[in-house]
Amino acid sequence: MSKTGDVAIVGMSGLAGETLLNVLDEHEFAFGRIHLLDTEDRAGGRPMLKGQSQRVEVLERFDFTQVAVVLFADAELATGWAERAVKAGCLVVDGCGAFRGEADVPLVVAEVNPQALEGVRARGVVSCPDAQVVQTLIALQPLVAEAGLQSVTVATYQSMSTVGGEEVEALALQTGRLLNGQPPEKGAFDKQAAFNLIPRIGELDESGSSTAEVRLAEDIRRILQLPQLPVSATCVLVPTFFGSAQVMQVRTRDALPAKRAATLLRKAPGVKLLDRPSAGGYPTPVADATGTDQVWVGRLRQDSLDPVSVSMWLVSDNLRKGVALNALAVADLLIKGHL
Amino acid sequence: MSKTGDVAIVGMSGLAGETLLNVLDEHEFAFGRIHLLDTEDRAGGRPMLKGQSQRVEVLERFDFTQVAVVLFADAELATGWAERAVKAGCLVVDGCGAFRGEADVPLVVAEVNPQALEGVRARGVVSCPDAQVVQTLIALQPLVAEAGLQSVTVATYQSMSTVGGEEVEALALQTGRLLNGQPPEKGAFDKQAAFNLIPRIGELDESGSSTAEVRLAEDIRRILQLPQLPVSATCVLVPTFFGSAQVMQVRTRDALPAKRAATLLRKAPGVKLLDRPSAGGYPTPVADATGTDQVWVGRLRQDSLDPVSVSMWLVSDNLRKGVALNALAVADLLIKGHL
Known part of the structure; x- marks a missing residue:
């Protein structure tokens, strides 16, 4: 054979x-x-x-x-x-x-x-x-190919399944206990995770960045072959089970109007742009991205900080797509x- | 009398x-x-x-x-x-x-x-x-007084109580139904809110910004008396009941090392800096901020984008402090x- x-x-x-x-x-x-x-x-x-x-x-x-x-x-x-x-x-x-x-x-x-x-x-x-890097790059690549890249700012909203199965179980257990008036058990966490936000994934290095943040920045630089690219990343665990989401500001080298960015993203492989009020207006992990094969982009707009900056919201099924x-x-x- | x-x-x-x-x-x-x-x-x-x-x-x-x-x-x-x-x-x-x-x-x-x-x-x-503006300004003010301000970038992680009592009830109801294997009822929301993320608070204007984002930018500019200040804001509703939280990058006019920013924030009225691994490492809404009178600042670090930029995580009890x-x-x- x-x-x-x-x-x-x-x-x-x-x-x-x-x-x-x-x-x-x-x-x-x-x-x-x-x-x-x-x-x-x-x-x-x-x-x-x-x-x-x-x-x-x-x-x-x-x-x-x-x-x-x-x-x-x-x-x-x-x-x-x-x-x-x-x-x-x-x-x-x-x-x-x-x-x-x-x-x-x-x-x-x-x-x-x-x-x-x-x-x-x-x-x-x-x-x-990892899933957050996959999602970031699938949305970044078509913009970078057209207009170059000066810097990226990312704030993540990561579900429990982006860190592990144990955390998924701990969230379910804690949530159930809290809704029944019982004290939550911390399980895999230092602090309660249910109905709470954990703004640190992994350990902090000397510069104050967490493992997840260092990895995100390094992998973006490596895959785009831009070793000096400034990346500002903050990774936060939110009380959801599935999905990775992020707010992202992309500062390109050349001017890139938000309309042109939308055209590029609409044509990009692996991207689904959902930015019209008539079509639901904005993508969410549970209602839109879960079970799908796309990185969903929404809230795409010119960033007020800079004429060469666009701001957007990304979400995808971390296990499936990522x-x-x-x-x-x-x-x-x-x-x-x-x- | x-x-x-x-x-x-x-x-x-x-x-x-x-x-x-x-x-x-x-x-x-x-x-x-x-x-x-x-x-x-x-x-x-x-x-x-x-x-x-x-x-x-x-x-x-x-x-x-x-x-x-x-x-x-x-x-x-x-x-x-x-x-x-x-x-x-x-x-x-x-x-x-x-x-x-x-x-x-x-x-x-x-x-x-x-x-x-x-x-x-x-x-x-x-x-x-509103609470998000109060929190932002209490942390910004001591930095701006020392080093001026070029721009602010904010991504919020807002609890249901930052939008209303109806949303608080809808989250509790949806969460309970989902944990019991029942379909969630949307209640006050367009899309399921429990275990999900809603990246739009209010309606979108022509520039693509939501009501909450426009208000945040306007009120920061007004209170700091910096009418031209560039503010990049993205407001996201997360499935928590209480607390307002945000990732924030502050680009000052003059160089402001993160250590100096920490010193200023440690002395600032209404601020509690929690940034040492020994003391819990990072503030969260439920475990730290709820029921307290401070804006909690954590994850304070030099932002890699710019030598005059610091990045931080803020959280406070929106109803109480905000x-x-x-x-x-x-x-x-x-x-x-x-x-």
Whole structure:
């Protein structure tokens, strides 16, 4: 059996794994046979895929020479198993950011910098940035291509699922307890998360920036190949379950009227512009973005600070658009272009 | 009986009225006798104040010549009754923004521009800006006094109580229904508010700015007396009940290192700086600001965009600090200074 186009997906039990399955089920990719893998204690499930029951195989006993591409949906498993997959001749898609900081691993958003996939040859690994970076770049890229870029300011409104499954559960538990007049249990948090706002994601560095903020700035600079780009980022966790959202000001190099920005975004791949009062006026995570394949842009307007600045609101389904679709699109590009 | 120092507070049944009562109970003001008033259908209650049961008198039958200052906690009642109070010789404190847009009515934050109270003579009315403006200015003022100001960028994270009591109830109802697997009822909203984000407060004008954003920019400019100040504001409703919060970038005229900004804010009236990991690291609405009299500042750092820019996170109890305390402090200043 030829391994051309055959793919393994590793880590089916988390939120990312579940979402990958849903996206695989609904979309067509250039994949041959798809192997679903998880560790011995979590394998054995039989999820449905394209109308057929599919076995989750045991990672520890899997022969990687059977497949061309291995996509990891779990950072711990990627760290432990990516090298073995590469040694077996596979290309690895790190869908969970385990390798995102490594200089010889390209960081790719399928719509934005597919050309960076060439770099996969160095280590056999390509990494995908996190959902907030994917969303930011999908909206930024068409504007930057036309008018250049001087700086970006971002304030995020991130759901619990952008940080982890434990936080999703803690929000549900705390909310239920509070509505029943019981004290909330902090769970995964330092401070109550339900009906509250947590303005720090990760640890602070010496400059006072959080892990999430440093990562956002670094990954934007890297993917746009603008190493000196000033990025002002503030990352805030809000009491929602799903979705990533942000307010963003984009200061371009050349003048970019908001009307022209709207035209560019309306044509951009992966973007849905919702900016007319008649069409609902503004996109929200639950009512609009959840379950969709687009980065939704709304509230697009000239920023009053500067004639070369536009301000906007972005929202997308972080697990689906930010993680699963991008990782699968990258795997798809590898299968189509490099094998 | 002398009316010197005697005060009437009108509109006791809303969230603002309740909070005014709490603040009156806990603080000392230079007031003589305090009359609590509401419309005939809502009067008659007997709330406790300083250990004594107090009758809520009927507004329609009240003789305003008994008091020196009338504080309105309800915009509809202010619109209907302020003129009559003025004709009876009273000074009116509009604590609910009913007169905020009128050029001959001063707009005052007690810690920031008490000198503007002089302007009360024109109409007999002084207005208080909304909670987001109060919070912004209390943190801005000490920085502006030292280093001037070029521009301000704000992204808000506003609780339901910043827009109204109906929205507070709708969030509770929707949240409960969703946790019980029932479809949420939209109530006061166009789109589901529970576990969601609403990036538009009020209606959009021709430039694409919402009512809340226009008001925030106008009131900042007016109170700082910087009519040309560029303000980039995006106002977002988040699924919390109480508190106003915001990310803010302040671009000063002169260089202002973050350390110096911290020193200024630590000394500023009405500000609580919480920026050390050892002390909890960052302020949140529920765990820190609620029930307190300060604007909490955290995540203070040099903004990477510009050497004269600092970035910070602000949060305060919108009803208590943003509305009740400011309105009562303004009434207090009128009683002390002008009668």
